[in-house]
Structures are given as structure tokens and as C-alpha cells.
Amino acid sequence: MTEASRVEVLVVGAGFSGLCALHRLRELGVRTLVVERADGVGGTWLVNRYPGARCDIESIEYSYSFSAEIEQEWEWTETMPAQPEIEAYLNFVADRLDLRRDIEFDTEIVSMTFDQDTAEWTLETAAGARYVAPFVVAATGILSVPLEPDIAGMDTFGGTSLFTGRWPRDGADLRGKRIGVIGTGSTGVQMIPVVAREADELVVFQRSPAYTLPWQVRPFAPGELAELKSRYGEIRAAQRAHPVGAARLSAFSVLLDMLVRPPLKSASAEERRRAVDEHGVMGALNWGDVFFDIEANRMAAELYGEAVARIVRDRQTAAALVPTHPFACKRPIIDQGYYETFNRDNVTLVDLRRGAIRSVTPSGIDTEQGHYGLDVIVYATGFDAMTGALSRIDVRGRDGVLLRDVWAAEGPVSYLGLQVAGFPNLFTVQGPGSPSAATNFVAALEQHVDWIVDCLTYMRAHGHRTIEALPDAQTQWIEHTTALVAPTVLVHPSCNSWYNGGNVPGKKRMYMGYTAGLPEYRRRCDEIAAAGYSGFTLG
Incomplete structure (x- = not known):
């Protein structure tokens, strides 16, 4: 078996979220590696090159806010950016911040296993390479797994x-x-x-x-x-x-x-x-x-x-x-x-x-x-949204529990969209139960990445090696997010949407977004962090 490469944090995905996470973690001095199955940066905006592909948020807001230099140096040409311009922007950011030296391309993760004794994740690739890291950030995207139809012939x-x-x-x-x-x-x-x-x-x-x-x-x-x-x-x-x-x-x-x-x-x-x-x-x-x-x-x-x-x-x-x-x-x-x-x-x-x-x-x-x-x-048949990317990886947490089995049985559950109970030290950017699907994705992901970075800083300062969402907190969060949409047409039985998984045969239906808005979500996340990460257990 090949010797595993070791880092402090391994980030899966080099789209908007992965690039942001790499930059912020490097600022913190954390030895970080990003692995990306494609041959370049961009994530969803790299592979969805179909004619007419365009964002529905204005370009000056569908962009990173963490760098005044990048804000001023990059030149948008249209009010709402088309795919080629977004892809070019992300390449500009990767070069401007020298991010590529910590990204391994053409690297597809097929399994992730948590070792309870060492409190570390071991990740394996389709090519047989192995990585070991105490923490994993899944920046795998909410619309990164296309649904390809099964039509005869x-x-x-x-x-x-x-x-x-x-x-x-x-x-x-x-x-x-x-x-x-x-x-x-x-x-x-x-x-x-x-x-x-x-x-x-x-x-x-x-x-x-x-x-x-x-x-x-x-x-x-x-x-x-x-x-x-x-x-x-x-x-x-x-x-x-x-x-x-x-x-x-x-x-x-x-x-x-x-x-x-x-x-x-x-x-x-x-x-x-x-x-x-x-x-x-x-x-x-x-x-x-x-x-x-x-x-x-x-x-x-x-x-x-x-x-x-x-x-x-x-x-x-x-x-x-x-x-x-x-x-x-x-x-x-x-x-x-x-x-x-x-x-x-x-x-x-x-x-x-x-x-x-x-x-x-x-x-x-x-x-x-x-x-x-x-x-x-x-x-043009849509996506297995929010959970599709991680469900296609063999992710095994505490006691060997398989993440896709949890989501198949319980629905796409998580706590804050940031962690799933039973999967210590695995952070999800824009997971189910987060505002991502109903917001400006870039603004929402930056809040997620900031929260994760602050959490790791807190753990370092207090000598903690693990953080894990508590099942009760996760249940309460899902009940809260579900109650928000209960009075609306968002959950009407006639709607088969990627918002609720109804577009994917066999996927358990559950509205996967947080609809109270980004400021309220940020307030709740900050409140949880200020209380010593209530709803999580730190070890």
C-alpha cells in the first residue's frame, strides 16, 4: 500500500468554496491541501460550459469579499456574469493568491474513513493514493453531480x-x-x-x-x-x-x-x-x-x-x-x-x-x-443537489457508519449545514440545512468558511482534537428548518424540485435549505460559537 500524504486539513473540491477555504486556512498557518477531480479550478463553473450558462446574481456581488485587491483588479464586463467570465475570475483568483501550489488536480476521492483511535480521516483516491488529515472540509458543491437519465437506447x-x-x-x-x-x-x-x-x-x-x-x-x-x-x-x-x-x-x-x-x-x-x-x-x-x-x-x-x-x-x-x-x-x-x-x-x-x-x-x-x-x-436533466457529491463517496464515520445510508434512512440531515452527527471533524460547506440554495452562494460560502476557520482556531487554543455534531442538536435544527417552510408552497406535494430531492428517484424528500435569511443564520451560528460550540461535543 502506498504511503499516505499527511496534512492538517484536507479540502475536497477547488471551486468557489475550496479556493476560499484554502486561502483562509493558509492565512491561519494551517497546512492545507486541496484535492480536485477535474483538471482545473472552477468546480461547477468549470464543467457547465453549455451555451448560455450564466449566473443569476449580479457580478460585483457574485464574487469574493475577502480581498480588496482582487475586488479592484478584476474587471467584470457584464451586469450578470456568463460562465466563461466566472471561470476566468476563479483562475485569476487562484493565480493572484498562488493557490495552485496546494491543489492536486485530477484526483478523485472515492472513500473517506474516520479512525476513532487516532481521530484522523484517511482518504483514498480512484488511483490508489492515500491522504491522512485530522480535519476534512467537503467543498464539494451543491450542484456538482449531474443527473444523467436512464432512457432506453x-x-x-x-x-x-x-x-x-x-x-x-x-x-x-x-x-x-x-x-x-x-x-x-x-x-x-x-x-x-x-x-x-x-x-x-x-x-x-x-x-x-x-x-x-x-x-x-x-x-x-x-x-x-x-x-x-x-x-x-x-x-x-x-x-x-x-x-x-x-x-x-x-x-x-x-x-x-x-x-x-x-x-x-x-x-x-x-x-x-x-x-x-x-x-x-x-x-x-x-x-x-x-x-x-x-x-x-x-x-x-x-x-x-x-x-x-x-x-x-x-x-x-x-x-x-x-x-x-x-x-x-x-x-x-x-x-x-x-x-x-x-x-x-x-x-x-x-x-x-x-x-x-x-x-x-x-x-x-x-x-x-x-x-x-x-x-x-x-x-439538460438537472442535478442531485446538496448531498449528491458526498453520497457518491464512501464516507464512513464513527463505528463505520456510511453517510449515504444515514441520508437514505433519515433524509439529508445535518447540524447547521456544517456537520453531520456521527462524522467527527468533517465539515461540510453549504450542506443540507444551510442557506446556500436560497441565497447568493458566494456570500453564504464565505460565512461558512469563516465559521469553520474560527472553529479550528478555537480548538487549537483550547487543546481540542475533535468536534462532532450532537444528534439532538441536529434533530432540533432540522425541525427548525422544516418548520420555517411548513406554511409555504415550498413543500407542496406537487413540487418535484432539487430543493427537496423530489427530482432524484429514491431520494428521501426533505426541503434542504434554510429560509430565514443569511443575517439570521449568521446570528445563530455566531451565538452557537460564542457559547463554546453548543450542539457540538469537543474532545
Whole structure:
């Protein structure tokens, strides 16, 4: 057996969270190593290179706040960054902070085992290498494990099969091709308008229609970015105070604004009609009771259908594009010409509720509605969110308990989204029960990393070797997070979302986010730390 490499902290993943953790731990003087299964930094933003991939948070806020130098030196070009720019930003940060010397790429962790006698984790890679560390930080991402469908005949297709979660580094030539896209979640909504402009023919296979928020993304005007940079201190302070960690315009801030709007159920017919006349699909949804009252939510869906019908000329297509699940139970999607795309002569919508896919054939896709000849099939079929990355690693904690078995039996439990009971010294960045899924991911991860670094500092100062979440504290936290969403449409049975695991066959359903907002979450985490890490046992 090969000799194990030893470090104080081993970080799994070199995306936004992993790079931040490495930088902060090195500042503390902790000997840290990051292992990354890909060949470069970027995490989710490295592999999701599909056409149209873009963030739904403004660029100046979807960025690290720990370095004034990086804030001033990096030049964003658009109000909301596209994938190539985010990938370039993370490479810039890795170079600017000289992070690569402590990252091992092309290194896939397949097992992690905790030794109770030595209070250390042993990690093994697919290539047979071993690492030993007292502490592990799982910076494995919340949307890093794509769901690839199990459709009969996929391997028989004679054309090109593409998966949005592992798009070719050099791109794909889609010009003049007959292209089929399976999936109309966030990825599909972003990609379909772009692909439609290149394809000879585009066939969209829709399983579940999406609610979208029309959005204008634009280049920064001359001098605009410099003015924003001059106010970065003010912007960061506003971020910290904002429930979703994004003080400026974002999909989440639009949803929050809806909470203070008048209720739909008490609006007159004229008020409803005027809302759609003046604001289109946003007017259909912009009511204060849609989050809490399923009847109001259904009324909003009807208005939404009226708004879509004013954009999409074909009546049958317009009707098929209207969602049936409650608005807000899935992550909001920013939309740049999505519905207008279905007015193009080269675009066809196949509503799979009217007849499912039977199989992929050598020449295309066979459905109960007929056969569609294709040159390219793009699978945009979502993610096993929050828990997927760690569930695919053989993680064994105290007494050899397997983490994926815990989550299969109990649901995606954790304490604060930071640790799982029974798995000492294993920190999770943005684990289930954290605000990550409903916030600006970067603002939320920085809070997590800061908390972990402060915790390790405390343990050093007080001579502790282990920290482990207590089962009772974990149970109470999950009860708290569950109670927050109980009065809302977020847990309605008709919603199969990655928020609740309903998009993954066999995954136990549980809403996985913390919805009271980042400031309240930060307050609770700080309170727990100030009390000597209540809810944890330190050894």
C-alpha cells in the first residue's frame, strides 16, 4: 500500500468554496491541501460550459469579499456574469493568491474513513493514493453531480450526445444541425434561446414547464464598474444585511419584494388584468400571498398562462409552456428571450405530458407522439443537489457508519449545514440545512468558511482534537428548518424540485435549505460559537 500524504486539513473540491477555504486556512498557518477531480479550478463553473450558462446574481456581488485587491483588479464586463467570465475570475483568483501550489488536480476521492483511535480521516483516491488529515472540509458543491437519465437506447444514437454538466471544453459545433434538448429547468431555459439561433431545427422535449423571470443582462456602461468599485465597502455591508446576501438586483431579491405586495386573492379582475398588461409574466406572479396560499398560487399560474399566451403565438404551444407546479417551489430562472424562442419557425416543443419518450434510436428520439430525427441530443436533466457529491463517496464515520445510508434512512440531515452527527471533524460547506440554495452562494460560502476557520482556531487554543455534531442538536435544527417552510408552497406535494430531492428517484424528500435569511443564520451560528460550540461535543 502506498504511503499516505499527511496534512492538517484536507479540502475536497477547488471551486468557489475550496479556493476560499484554502486561502483562509493558509492565512491561519494551517497546512492545507486541496484535492480536485477535474483538471482545473472552477468546480461547477468549470464543467457547465453549455451555451448560455450564466449566473443569476449580479457580478460585483457574485464574487469574493475577502480581498480588496482582487475586488479592484478584476474587471467584470457584464451586469450578470456568463460562465466563461466566472471561470476566468476563479483562475485569476487562484493565480493572484498562488493557490495552485496546494491543489492536486485530477484526483478523485472515492472513500473517506474516520479512525476513532487516532481521530484522523484517511482518504483514498480512484488511483490508489492515500491522504491522512485530522480535519476534512467537503467543498464539494451543491450542484456538482449531474443527473444523467436512464432512457432506453441512449447508447445506440448515431449522432452526437452532449451532457450540459460535462460540456466539451472546446465547445460543440451546433450550426445547421437538427438538435434535441431534453429538459427545461434552469439549464434548458438558459441554453434553448442560444441553441435555437444556431440550429437548423431545434426540438425541445419538455417534462415540466418552468416559471421564468424576464431579465436584461447588459455590458457595463463606460465608468459604471469603476463607480461601483468605489462603493464596494457599502455594497458588501448591504450584502451582509440582506436576507439572500445580494443587495442589488437578483432573482431572489425579486421574490423577496413579492412578499410585501398586495394579495392576489383580494385583487379585482381589473387589477389582475392591469398587472399582466403592464408587467407581463412578472405582473402575473408579483403578489404577496402566492408563497403561502396554494389557491392564490394557482390563480397566479392562470395569470401567468395569459401572459405567456401574449408572447407565444401558437396557442397549443403557449398552453403547454404553462407550469403546473406551484410558483417558487423551484429555484427562479432568469429568462432572456425564452418564450420568444418558441415563435421561431425552426423550434418545436414536444410536451412529454401528452406522450412520454419511449427510447433513443440510432436516428433520434422515439416518443408516444411520434419519432423525431436528430443529429445532436443534449441532456439538460438537472442535478442531485446538496448531498449528491458526498453520497457518491464512501464516507464512513464513527463505528463505520456510511453517510449515504444515514441520508437514505433519515433524509439529508445535518447540524447547521456544517456537520453531520456521527462524522467527527468533517465539515461540510453549504450542506443540507444551510442557506446556500436560497441565497447568493458566494456570500453564504464565505460565512461558512469563516465559521469553520474560527472553529479550528478555537480548538487549537483550547487543546481540542475533535468536534462532532450532537444528534439532538441536529434533530432540533432540522425541525427548525422544516418548520420555517411548513406554511409555504415550498413543500407542496406537487413540487418535484432539487430543493427537496423530489427530482432524484429514491431520494428521501426533505426541503434542504434554510429560509430565514443569511443575517439570521449568521446570528445563530455566531451565538452557537460564542457559547463554546453548543450542539457540538469537543474532545
